[in-house]
Amino acid sequence: MTLVASRDGYGSALVKLATDPQVIVVEADLGKSTKSQNFRKILPERTISLGIAEQNMMLVSAGLATSGFKPFASTFAIFTERAFEQIRNGIARPNIPVHICGSHGGIHTGTDGSSAQSIEDLAIYRSLPNMLVLHPSDFNSAEQLTIQLANKKSPSYTRTARNKTPVIYDKHAASKLEIGKGAILSEGEDVAIIACGVMVSRALEAAEELSNIGINATVVDMHTIKPLDGTLISDLAEKCGCFVTAEDHSIIGGLGGAVAEHLVENCPCPLERVGVCDHFGQSGDGDELLEQFSMGTTHIIAAVQRTIERK
Amino acid sequence: MQPQWGRTVMSTENGTGNDFSSIEQLRECAKSCRRNIVEMVHRANAGHPGGSLSAIDILVALYKTRLNVDATNPDDPERDRFIMSKGHASPAVYSILHEMGYLSSEDLETYRVMGGVCQGHVDMTWTPGVDFSAGSLGMGLSFGLGTALAATLDDSPRTSFVMLGDGELQEGQIWEAAMAAVHHEVSNLKVFVDRNRIQNDDFCEKQMRMFDVAAKWQGFGWAVHECNGHDMNELVEAIQWLDSITDGPAVVIAHTIKGKGVSFMEDNPSFHGAAPNDEQLQIALEELK
Numbered sequence: 154m155t156l157v158a159s160r161d162g163y164g165s166a167l168v169k170l171a172t173d174p175q176v177i178v179v180e181a182d183l184g185k186s187t188k189s190q191n192f193r194k195i196l197p198e199r200t201i202s203l204g205i206a207e208q209n210m211m212l213v214s215a216g217l218a219t220s221g222f223k224p225f226a227s228t229f230a231i232f233t234e235r236a237f238e239q240i241r242n243g244i245a246r247p248n249i250p251v252h253i254c255g256s257h258g259g260i261h262t263g264t265d266g267s268s269a270q271s272i273e274d275l276a277i278y279r280s281l282p283n284m285l286v287l288h289p290s291d292f293n294s295a296e297q298l299t300i301q302l303a304n305k306k307s308p309s310y311t312r313t314a315r316n317k318t319p320v321i322y323d324k325h326a327a328s329k330l331e332i333g334k335g336a337i338l339s340e341g342e343d344v345a346i347i348a349c350g351v352m353v354s355r356a357l358e359a360a361e362e363l364s365n366i367g368i369n370a371t372v373v374d375m376h377t378i379k380p381l382d383g384t385l386i387s388d389l390a391e392k393c394g395c396f397v398t399a400e401d402h403s404i405i406g407g408l409g410g411a412v413a414e415h416l417v418e419n420c421p422c423p424l425e426r427v428g429v430c431d432h433f434g435q436s437g438d439g440d441e442l443l444e445q446f447s448m449g450t451t452h453i454i455a456a457v458q459r460t461i462e463r464k
Numbered sequence: 465m466q467p468q469w470g471r472t473v474m475s476t477e478n479g480t481g482n483d484f485s486s487i488e489q490l491r492e493c494a495k496s497c498r499r500n501i502v503e504m505v506h507r508a509n510a511g512h513p514g515g516s517l518s519a520i521d522i523l524v525a526l527y528k529t530r531l532n533v534d535a536t537n538p539d540d541p542e543r544d545r546f547i548m549s550k551g552h553a554s555p556a557v558y559s560i561l562h563e564m565g566y567l568s569s570e571d572l573e574t575y576r577v578m579g580g581v582c583q584g585h586v587d588m589t590w591t592p593g594v595d596f597s598a599g600s601l602g603m604g605l606s607f608g609l610g611t612a613l614a615a616t617l618d619d620s621p622r623t624s625f626v627m628l629g630d631g632e633l634q635e636g637q638i639w640e641a642a643m644a645a646v647h648h649e650v651s652n653l654k655v656f657v658d659r660n661r662i663q664n665d666d667f668c669e670k671q672m673r674m675f676d677v678a679a680k681w682q683g684f685g686w687a688v689h690e691c692n693g694h695d696m697n698e699l700v701e702a703i704q705w706l707d708s709i710t711d712g713p714a715v716v717i718a719h720t721i722k723g724k725g726v727s728f729m730e731d732n733p734s735f736h737g738a739a740p741n742d743e744q745l746q747i748a749l750e751e752l753k
Contacts, residue, residue, distance in 0.1 A: 209606045209640035216610020247589050247597040
């Protein structure tokens with residue numbers, strides 16, 4: 154199994170976007186970590202360093218965007234939050250197409266510990282009007298979706314992961330991905346597992362194990378948290394009748410929250426949310442931490458069994 | 465009074481600066497703006513007259529003598545940018561945009577009214593001629609740095625002018641941007657600080673002492689000039705000084721009086737964010753004749 158981090162997919166996309174003369178990379182010191190350094194290496198003249206100053210980075214990006222550039226600004230997910238109000242008032246409110254990437258999202262970030270593990274970024278950016286919110290699951294989808302952002306006229310927030318995870322899409326499959334459309338990775342009628350980020354590969358593992366005990370699961374990579382693909386969720390409510398969400402993020406307000414909102418308003422049916430249950434992380438190996446916090450494959454399987462019982 | 469379209473041409477033939485009649489025109493324009501400012505705030509029964517009246521002479525001098533903008537083509541990509549970081553002083557911006565032909569008298573009557581083009585704080589999505597959506601202090605210098613860097617990347621002569629309040633210098637983001645502007649050696653970023661010495665709650669000296677403001681900018685590596693922010697001759701010279709700085713960012717600290725032009729508002733923290741009543745409006749308009 155090939156293992157690559159989704160943040161590398163972001164860096165790879167920036168290199169491919171270098172042929173677009175309007176694309177510009179904006180950094181707040183962490184280009185080595187977010188992988189925007191890949192762009193800097195080939196186009197230093199179109200890479201702007203702003204030092205360790207995230208608030209300034211966001212508004213400089215807004216100024217660039219109103220002058221016709223397509224800024225891609227990145228730092229750790231948690232440090233984008235330091236500039237939340239700048240993003241809210243200076244980017245989202247005037248609907249300026251600045252593309253923000255927060256790497257190192259989630260508990261899976263690992264040994265750096267809880268200060269570096271954003272568990273709330275998807276929730277807070279999802280609450281902003283005009284914002285697109287993406288959380289790709291692997292290298293190729295991160296690359297593909299980032300490339301698509303360059304033509305968007307609205308601001309966006311993309312969360313990538315620090316650590317290596319299985320490659321889920323080959324290049325051809327990734328080329329079919331579309332912002333705003335959930336990707337069905339396996340089909341079954343008993344339950345729908347809606348996952349994002351590093352939890353997608355675990356959802357697929359869970360589905361495989363469930364099939365061995367006669368439970369057939371649909372698995373969706375919901376790489377776009379906002380706008381949520383409500384049509385797909387409604388279709389799956391009819392087809393499967395119950396749901397599990399799986400995310401490396403607080404169960405409050407993120408993917409689980411978004412799916413719950415849609416279901417309650419449109420097609421009420423059982424939902425179990427797998428994610429960070431209202432607590433902060435700690436240091437440790439990423440995979441080990443997901444187990445510790447009840448977010449492993451076995452926990453998805455248990456959630457599936459609970460939600461099916463509630464049908 | 466009819467709006468004055470376009471820019472006033474400043475005579476520099478005598479080599480010492482500015483033609484008196486043109487300076488007089490600037491003063492008259494500022495007086496007209498002041499009347500509109502107090503009327504807008506009175507009509508809305510809300511808003512920020514003090515910081516608008518302190519800033520308006522600077523805006524008049526800048527728009528009328530220097531800023532390369534055109535009301536008939538407000539989105540021209542090659543226009544200069546004016547970024548009003550102290551976005552609560554929106555009546556000052558709307559009044560000069562009215563003088564420049566962007567806004568009608570009827571538009572001014574929509575200040576703070578639902579659906580109106582003149583929002584409570586300056587907003588680029590609502591008002592033609594507004595380049596930046598402000599309202600949260602401390603952000604405008606960063607935005608101006610972004611537009612200045614963009615002009616450099618485009619090899620364009622367009623210039624970014626930013627107006628900051630002195631109270632908002634207490635925001636850390638200002639100094640993030642100040643450091644970055646010098647690091648990137650942007651010479652097309654020009655800043656005015658409206659040094660009116662009053663913020664929302666009280667005098668700046670009581671809220672947060674800032675000591676030597678000029679020294680702070682100098683310490684960050686900026687070229688610094690100080691002037692009387694209500695003297696049109698000094699303001700025109702300050703603008704010329706800003707243009708003379710070609711090796712980095714430059715800031716003019718304009719010493720102003722909050723509420724300037726209306727006796728009971730002058731240097732009075734109560735009129736940072738309060739509207740005059742009917743009687744006070746009449747007194748103000750009498751003083752601004």
